[in-house]
Structure formats: C-alpha cells, structure tokens
Amino acid sequence: GQQLNQSPQSMFIQEGEDVSMNCTSSSIFNTWLWYKQDPGEGPVLLIALYKAGELTSNGRLTAQFGITRKDSFLNISASIPSDVGIYFCAGYNAGNNRKLIWGLGTSLAVNP
Amino acid sequence: NAGVTQTPKFRVLKTGQSMTLLCAQDMNHEYMYWYRQDPGMGLRLIHYSVGEGTTAKGEVPDGYNVSRLKKQNFLLGLESAAPSQTSVYFCASSGAGTPRDYTFGSGTRLTVV
Numbered sequence: 001g002q003q004l005n006q007s008p009q010s011m012f013i014q015e016g017e018d019v020s021m022n023c024t025s026s027s028i029f030n031t032w033l034w035y036k037q038d039p040g041e042g043p044v045l046l047i048a049l050y051k052a053g054e055l056t057s058n059g060r061l062t063a064q065f066g067i068t069r070k071d072s073f074l075n076i077s078a079s080i081p082s083d084v085g086i087y088f089c090a091g092y093n094a095g096n097n098r099k100l101i102w103g104l105g106t107s108l109a110v111n112p
Numbered sequence: 113n114a115g116v117t118q119t120p121k122f123r124v125l126k127t128g129q130s131m132t133l134l135c136a137q138d139m140n141h142e143y144m145y146w147y148r149q150d151p152g153m154g155l156r157l158i159h160y161s162v163g164e165g166t167t168a169k170g171e172v173p174d175g176y177n178v179s180r181l182k183k184q185n186f187l188l189g190l191e192s193a194a195p196s197q198t199s200v201y202f203c204a205s206s207g208a209g210t211p212r213d214y215t216f217g218s219g220t221r222l223t224v225v
Contacts, residue, residue: 003154009152033214043155097143097162098143098162099145099160100211100214104153104154105154
C-alpha cells in the first residue's frame with residue numbers, strides 16, 4: 001500500500017534543542033495530519049492542516065502544509081523530556097473511505 | 113467519555129489458537145479501522161468498516177477476519193494464530209466530518225508463541 005516518506009527515522013537530542021521532521025509524498029493530499037504516540041498508547045492528533053501553505057502552531061509545535069501539497073513539516077521548539085515518543089504524519093483525501101495514508105514515524109528520544 | 117476502548121490489553125496465544133479482539137467506540141462514528149504496528153513498519157491497515165454491517169480489506173488482511181454487527185463495535189478475529197501475527201493492534205474510529213476526529217484506542221499487545 002502507499003506510504004509517505006517520513007524522515008528522519010529516529011532522533012536523539014538534548015533537552016532544550018529544537019526538532020524538525022518532514023513527510024513527503026508522490027501524490028497530492030488535501031489534508032495533512034501529525035500525530036504523536038506515547039509509549040504504550042495509541043496515536044493522538046497534534047495538528048491538522050487543510051490548506052497549501054498553511055502554518056499552524058500548537059504550543060511548542062509548529063506544522064506546515066507544503067505549497068506543492070506533497071509535503072509537510074513539523075517543528076518542535078525547546079524540547080522537553082515528555083516530547084519522547086513516535087511522531088507520525090498522515091495524508092488524507094476525501095472519498096477514500098476516510099482512510100489515512102501514514103508515514104513510518106519518527107522516533108524521538110530526549111536526553112534530560 | 114471513553115472514546116475508543118480495546119480489550120484485552122495484553123494476550124499471549126499459542127500457535128494455532130484463536131481469539132477475538134474487541135473494539136468499542138462511544139462517539140457514534142461511522143468508520144472503524146483495525147491496524148497493526150510492528151517495529152519500523154508504521155501502522156498498517158488490516159480491515160476497516162464504513163458502517164454497521166459492512167467490512168472491507170485493508171493492506172494486510174490475510175489471517176484476520178472482522179465483523180461489525182453493531183455500529184459501536186468492531187471485532188477482529190484470528191482463527192489460527194501464527195507467530196507472524198505477534199504485534200500491537202490498534203483500533204480507530206472516525207466520523208463523517210473532518211479527519212481530525214480520527215481516534216485511536218490504546219492498543220492490544222499480542223504475542224503468539
């Protein structure tokens with residue numbers, strides 16, 4: 001099945017550092033979503049993006065919907081230990097039985 | 113408001129045994145999904161349902177069956193478990209509006225020995 005190219009695959013950073021990750025696709029999406037999965041839990045929505053070029057923030061998180069509609073970026077500023085987890089991007093187009101197309105995830109570890 | 117509830121949370125099966133994983137949602141969502149998550153492979157869709165009484169195959173359906181007899185419940189069955197089905201299984205549900213209401217359960221960790 002189709003999957004998005006998400007990078008990096010993993011990151012190990014020091015507390016206080018900024019983090020950037022991105023997702024690319026060979027096809028266009030109308031909606032991009034970013035999720036976080038805490039250890040032992042299911043993914044939880046962080047940010048949803050609906051318009052090309054859109055830049056949306058949620059606290060220390062900022063995500064952008066690429067102009068080409070084939071990519072999206074997530075930045076985390078001033079990382080803290082509770083940012084640890086797996087971050088997933090997902091693309092969505094209406095009419096696909098509401099199925100999301102997923103990236104493989106970015107695993108983030110934060111050293112206090 | 114419980115959202116999406118999965119039972120059981122953990123299970124160990126012997127090869128060849130059968131079991132059913134239950135997913136229940138209380139958000140009146142039309143759509144429900146079963147995923148499996150394996151290290152380095154992200155979330156892979158097993159089966160999904162677009163409404164009560166309907167089911168459809170996802171990306172990796174072999175070895176699994178599903179049923180959606182009631183709108184709020186989506187059952188995933190393993191008829192003859194294999195070690196390759198050792199995984200973490202997630203159920204999700206979604207309404208008919210924007211995809212931001214896509215909600216996951218907390219997962220079932222299944223080990224087949």
